Amino acid sequence: MNNRSNNINIDVLNKNSSVHEEEALKKVTELLFNDQPAAESRVEKSLKERLLQRYASAQHETADSAKAPGFHHVPSRQFKWVMAGIASIIALYGILFLSVPEVQAATRNLIIRIGNLLIDNDPTDAELYVATMTSGTPTATVDPNKVCEDCRQVQVAGLLSVEQAGENAGFPVFEAAYIPDGYELVVRDVLDTDETITVDTSYRMELDPPLHNGEMMSAIIAIEQTYFKKGSPVWESSVGDVPIVEVTVRGYPGIWLEQVPIYPFQDENGDWNYANWNQLIWAEDGYNMMIQTNMPSNLLPLSELQKIAESLE
Amino acid sequence: MTTQLNDGNNEIKLVMRARQDIESFGILYDLYFPRVYKYVVYRVFDYAAADDIVSEIFERVLANLSKYDERKAPFGAWVFAISRHAILDHLRRRKAHPLLALDSLARRADPGSNTEQATLEHDRNNSLRAAIHTLSAQEIDLIGLKYSFGLTNRQIASALGKNANNVGVMLHRAINKLRGALAGEEEDDE
Numbered sequence: 001m002n003n004r005s006n007n008i009n010i011d012v013l014n015k016n017s018s019v020h021e022e023e024a025l026k027k028v029t030e031l032l033f034n035d036q037p038a039a040e041s042r043v044e045k046s047l048k049e050r051l052l053q054r055y056a057s058a059q060h061e062t063a064d065s066a067k068a069p070g071f072h073h074v075p076s077r078q079f080k081w082v083m084a085g086i087a088s089i090i091a092l093y094g095i096l097f098l099s100v101p102e103v104q105a106a107t108r109n110l111i112i113r114i115g116n117l118l119i120d121n122d123p124t125d126a127e128l129y130v131a132t133m134t135s136g137t138p139t140a141t142v143d144p145n146k147v148c149e150d151c152r153q154v155q156v157a158g159l160l161s162v163e164q165a166g167e168n169a170g171f172p173v174f175e176a177a178y179i180p181d182g183y184e185l186v187v188r189d190v191l192d193t194d195e196t197i198t199v200d201t202s203y204r205m206e207l208d209p210p211l212h213n214g215e216m217m218s219a220i221i222a223i224e225q226t227y228f229k230k231g232s233p234v235w236e237s238s239v240g241d242v243p244i245v246e247v248t249v250r251g252y253p254g255i256w257l258e259q260v261p262i263y264p265f266q267d268e269n270g271d272w273n274y275a276n277w278n279q280l281i282w283a284e285d286g287y288n289m290m291i292q293t294n295m296p297s298n299l300l301p302l303s304e305l306q307k308i309a310e311s312l313e
Numbered sequence: 314m315t316t317q318l319n320d321g322n323n324e325i326k327l328v329m330r331a332r333q334d335i336e337s338f339g340i341l342y343d344l345y346f347p348r349v350y351k352y353v354v355y356r357v358f359d360y361a362a363a364d365d366i367v368s369e370i371f372e373r374v375l376a377n378l379s380k381y382d383e384r385k386a387p388f389g390a391w392v393f394a395i396s397r398h399a400i401l402d403h404l405r406r407r408k409a410h411p412l413l414a415l416d417s418l419a420r421r422a423d424p425g426s427n428t429e430q431a432t433l434e435h436d437r438n439n440s441l442r443a444a445i446h447t448l449s450a451q452e453i454d455l456i457g458l459k460y461s462f463g464l465t466n467r468q469i470a471s472a473l474g475k476n477a478n479n480v481g482v483m484l485h486r487a488i489n490k491l492r493g494a495l496a497g498e499e500e501d502d503e
Binding site: 024025027028029031032033035036037038040041042043044047048051052054055056059111112113118120122233234 | 326327330334335336337338339340342343344346347350351354360363364367368371372375437438441442456459460485488489491492495
């Protein structure tokens with residue numbers, strides 16, 4: 001303990017410092033929050049592997065009775081008959097539907113981690129918002145159309161060069177060498193929040209005639225490169241009932257989501273509708289990456305988004 | 314919906330999934346390993362022992378996950394209780410075998426980088442951990458529940474069977490003591 005205290009060098013900790021006590025205490029709490037001794041551990045990875053192996057063996061051993069590890073309840077005879085009935089229905093359902101990969105993904109209620117994002121099939125913000133607004137006692141406090149609550153500067157989508165975006169973000173920015181014909185670069189900007197720095201690069205193409213009864217006037221392809229700052233917790237991203245389809249993007253594990261209800265809006269009759277977007281998500285070199293579009297798959301298929309992804313450099 | 318996972322409801326969902334789904338258990342482990350390790354290091358001040366104790370804690374978490382009742386306590390409080398028992402078991406064993414001397418934190422003094430900044434940060438963190446070790450076990454528990462497991466004062470009060478206001482006062486006192494210990498170390502070195 002003798003060789004390191006000179007390096008503390010935190011004035012506010014000094015008893016004789018004139019800095020206000022509250023500030024000093026705040027500094028100590030910051031130190032406590034930021035301290036991460038787990039970096040010193042030599043077992044973090046091996047322990048996880050061991051536990052997961054044990055978990056998998058327990059699952060395997062109890063698969064017949066569908067028990068989770070550590071579950072020791074002995075079912076009654078009546079309960080067993082009920083379970084047998086349910087199992088038959090599930091089996092029949094499985095024969096009918098589970099051979100289709102997309103349906104398989106949806107029925108598993110997947111939860112999957114991509115970089116710093118945990119993606120699941122819970123309702124999206126837009127769906128929660130509409131559910132609340134149509135509940136009879138609308139008390140929605142989350143506006144899914146709101147862009148940012150903790151942005152460091154006023155958000156005016158700009159058109160920066162790749163170099164400027166890189167300077168603002170503090171990291172190299174991916175640029176797509178391939179974008180389908182007709183699309184024009186309209187936004188390249190940096191969104192800096194408490195937890196993340198995101199570079200948004202968007203392309204637009206005017207639609208003539210518009211789609212969806214004249215409501216969709218332009219096609220958009222947005223490329224988002226997000227860096228989660230040090231100490232940022234894992235984020236949950238819910239995508240509603242859409243199938244979470246596992247894909248490989250640029251050699252990395254990723255997911256493909258079709259028609260995620262992202263933005264809610266009311267039509268002229270007051271009925272709620274959603275703007276549904278397709279999303280290709282993966283993680284690469286410490287960044288969470290997403291290419292999303294408001295165009296349906298028949299007009300802009302996954303293969304085109306993959307092509308854009310492959311062209312990023 | 315995109316939210317931070319430290320939100321209570323999201324965590325409950327994750328725990329419930331972790332009972333049935335190996336991937337969710339892996340995610341839960343990734344979330345909790347740093348928290349548990351931090352608390353254990355604060356209590357035992359010994360990395361080698363911390364590795365053993367944390368392994369034991371997660372073995373117990375896995376074995377008992379189905380018994381956790383989310384209506385009774387936050388998951389963090391439940392893991393904390395398991396952690397505290399495992400640490401007490403370790404301390405009892407150590408008392409019975411005094412020849413197993415304490416490992417020094419300095420044993421893992423390599424910050425993993427040669428930069429001056431990394432060395433400074435590493436030294437500062439070790440100083441903090443050493444200063445924490447001068448607190449009483451109860452004070453370290455409070456610090457651990459607050460800054461490792463991220464519980465609110467009310468949740469800490471519930472976990473320790475104390476009044477929420479008292480928890481606030483005791484925490485403030487512990488942090489003040491910590492500040493004094495850190496300042497004292499700095500003066501000693503000068």
